[in-house]
Amino acid sequence: MRLAVAAAIVLAALATSVVIRRRRAGDPPTQVTRNVPSQLDRADFPEVDSPWLVAVFTSATCSTCADVVAKSRVLQSDDVAVLDIEYTARGDLHQRYAIDAVPTLVVADGDGQVRSAFLGPVTATDLWAAVAECREPGSVRAPGESCSGDNGAV
Numbered sequence: 001m002r003l004a005v006a007a008a009i010v011l012a013a014l015a016t017s018v019v020i021r022r023r024r025a026g027d028p029p030t031q032v033t034r035n036v037p038s039q040l041d042r043a044d045f046p047e048v049d050s051p052w053l054v055a056v057f058t059s060a061t062c063s064t065c066a067d068v069v070a071k072s073r074v075l076q077s078d079d080v081a082v083l084d085i086e087y088t089a090r091g092d093l094h095q096r097y098a099i100d101a102v103p104t105l106v107v108a109d110g111d112g113q114v115r116s117a118f119l120g121p122v123t124a125t126d127l128w129a130a131v132a133e134c135r136e137p138g139s140v141r142a143p144g145e146s147c148s149g150d151n152g153a154v
Contacts (some may be wrong), residue, residue: 034119036104037097040112044093048081052135053112057094057104059087064121065103071124072105075131107134 045053054072058065069084076082085093087102107116107130115134118127133140 034101034104035098036114036117036119037099037106038114040097040106040108040114042108042110042112044096045081045083048083050077050079050081051110052080052131053106053108054080054082054131055085055106055108056083057085057087057097057099057102057106059102062102068103068105068118068122068127071122071127074124075128079135080131107131109134 040053040055042048042053045055054075056065056069056072058069069082072082087094093099101119103118103120105118105122105127106114108114116130118130129140
């Protein structure tokens, strides 16, 4: 008799366990957000006093990042500063701006407003055209179109 009662308790516990597992929702799959900041605090970049900032958020282990940095370096001038913000050296900035994918490139004006952005690889032509359009609206895009980060790359 005791054996039958013990077996019934074990079977009830197993059945309850199965029911609870089936009702419990599994963890949702990881969601990629790919954040791009809309505003930079220019005080975070004290070495930059030019009117335009091209900030490239990178990782040392990312070969695509090195390519994007090389293409952006050509834009360096008195009016355009180009910064490679590598994760191990400036992880604080990656966290501050919620950068969760590299390379992330942003073009910000003197007030820190992000005017254009790219995630992932970018062609030199698209990058240079975006910066030209931001610096001088209408130079690349049709009149009425603005440089507001909606260049199709983000």
